[in-house]
Amino acid sequence: MVKITDVARRAGVSPSTVSYVLSGKRPISAATQRRVEESIRELGYRPHAGARALASSRSNVLALVMPLRSGVHVPVQMQFAGAVVTTARRHDHDVLLLTQEEGEDGLRRVADSALVDALIVMDVQLRDARTPLLRSLPLPSVLIGFPAEADGLTCIDLDFTATGESCVGHLARLGHRCVALLGSPPEVYARGTGFAQRTAAGFTAAAHRCGISSTVLPCEPTRAAVQETVERLLRDHPGLTGVVVHNEPALPLLLEAFQQAGMRIPQDLSVVAVCPDELAESAAVPVTSVAIPAEEVGERAVELLMAKLNGQSVPDATLLPPRLTQRVSSAPRGPAS
Amino acid sequence: MVKITDVARRAGVSPSTVSYVLSGKRPISAATQRRVEESIRELGYRPHAGARALASSRSNVLALVMPLRSGVHVPVQMQFAGAVVTTARRHDHDVLLLTQEEGEDGLRRVADSALVDALIVMDVQLRDARTPLLRSLPLPSVLIGFPAEADGLTCIDLDFTATGESCVGHLARLGHRCVALLGSPPEVYARGTGFAQRTAAGFTAAAHRCGISSTVLPCEPTRAAVQETVERLLRDHPGLTGVVVHNEPALPLLLEAFQQAGMRIPQDLSVVAVCPDELAESAAVPVTSVAIPAEEVGERAVELLMAKLNGQSVPDATLLPPRLTQRVSSAPRGPAS
DNA sequence: GCACCCCGTCGAAACGATTCGACAATCTCG
DNA sequence: CGAGATTGTCGAATCGTTTCGACGGGGTGC
The missing domain is CATH 3.40.50.2300 (Response regulator)
Incomplete structure (x- = not known):
């Protein structure tokens, strides 16, 4: 396995410099940057996810809690999940799949073990047992749907x-x-x-x-x-x-x-x-x-999370405007009557 | 955050002992075991996933590659995913969701970065570009469906x-x-x-x-x-x-x-x-x-992976027997003719 | 030409677990 | 009763990053 020290040696710099090239957290001269990036490519270097998570206390993984057994809405859920994964990847994150059944323990587990950085919870009920937990967790979360008491929580749904x-x-x-x-x-x-x-x-x-x-x-x-x-x-x-x-x-x-x-x-x-x-x-x-608008909900949900992860503040409630598609079932009222 | 040293101190043992209690990889006296487990419970200790992955080179995460945009089979895919997650949890693993679109690069990425320990690939085509890669990766994998050249790969599907x-x-x-x-x-x-x-x-x-x-x-x-x-x-x-x-x-x-x-x-x-x-x-x-039999396929796929992760050898091909459900559309041929 | 500051880089100390070799204490067997 | 095996525990090294403080060198202001 190729590690950061290998890249550093080949580029003639220290490991920390390689890290800074990768994260952009400190200025690096253009020349060094080029050499490092070249070495990375030539060696096919990929940072070790565990090591990275340990050192930075960021796993770059989101949890997606899905109702995986239910009936009617399945294709919509799928669209939603697709949008979440795609958008998460665009922000350099991966998605961990959790089932509804894991419930509160599951949330606590992935949160406490630092397996994920943030949570997306689908299919939120009016009286949802998970809301108190979500409020108290140190991880940011976004709910799809609105519980009865939504204060202190970030929620999104169709309006x-x-x-x-x-x-x-x-x-x-x-x-x-x-x-x-x-x-x-x-x-x-x-x-x-x-x-x-x-x-x-x-x-x-x-x-x-x-x-x-x-x-x-x-x-x-x-x-x-x-x-x-x-x-x-x-x-x-x-x-x-x-x-x-x-x-x-x-x-x-x-x-x-x-x-x-x-x-x-x-x-x-x-x-x-x-x-x-x-x-x-x-x-x-x-x-x-x-x-x-499943895709839009998924995308926006991830973007809200990313904002929260970056310390930005986000609106508590996001209501997506409805878009009506006219088809043949509706027409002007006939002149009669 | 509570860590292994905290647990160790409270139980009056060394961190390594706590680790061995958790993993069972070395014999521990019943008395010590009890004390350690109690401390764990009282402190609500959960091992840090990243640290664990780094030290043990095991992330306890499986990747599930799914076609997340397609049309017809959606509910079946969902059932399958549900079975995979549930079964994985039973074996103390989590599931990372990848889309088909991420393709070979996506597989290489999660493999190289040690994000996951193993791969489940759905919707395998007869001529699937990913098969050579899967063969060459050091991670075990299971394919759902059979490609044209299945040798060296573990596949499962309905017979x-x-x-x-x-x-x-x-x-x-x-x-x-x-x-x-x-x-x-x-x-x-x-x-x-x-x-x-x-x-x-x-x-x-x-x-x-x-x-x-x-x-x-x-x-x-x-x-x-x-x-x-x-x-x-x-x-x-x-x-x-x-x-x-x-x-x-x-x-x-x-x-x-x-x-x-x-x-x-x-x-x-x-x-x-x-x-x-x-x-x-x-x-x-x-x-x-x-x-x-989506659920059975999902369950068996995970179990095959677990066996491989434990170094056991598994059959290349698993063919699930069909189960025919009689409904009203088929009946004995009428006496006529 | 001197003090000062900023830019770019380095070295070393975390991060929180696992694992391996060592070692004391207890058993076993001849 | 003593040599050797076994059992239970410990300490230290290790995994591969990130991050923080430090530091040399070139620029700026006067």
């Missing part, structure tokens, strides 16, 4: 309030005057990943502001429940011409149910969804949608 | 030959006498991840052995191509009563096309697929299938 508003705005601009939000099943609102409430709040506020009538309905993603929800919705709101769906698994079922109830999309009913682009594109009728 | 055989066997036992394999598009056979050929070989050999007639057809996963393939197949093989589908994206299209051609499943035609269980279950007609 769900703005998302709800944006969907209503889109429908309003198309001339719709009576809209509904079909959300997650009741238990999600209760257990709470928080984003459900925020979408609903944005939705309702925007509808109010635009002076259009609105309803919010939770919805189980089963064929029977969907059927019933749709029937009730159409019965109670005969003037309904637009719906926003924030419920991935129910989306295809809903489309089907509406069509069976005689509503053509988009002629009779405009549909906007909050879901991954993939799903929106591959639906029976391609659906106008707002996607979770 | 696709046996899979082809198993599908035919299932159909034969149900009384079918004329079957077809609908495989991947031609370019996949050419570019080659290898498994396509092996499935076809197993399929054909088994059909021959059972004395039943068989065809193999590649198949593009587009609506038009599927339509045409199905028509041709039914025209050329009027006695056909069973098909094996080894083409994930085409599966739903094929089911639809067969039914539109007047073949009821399973009354007129039995279908067996090679695809993730998820997909098989959620098809219009739940499909009898053989799945990639």
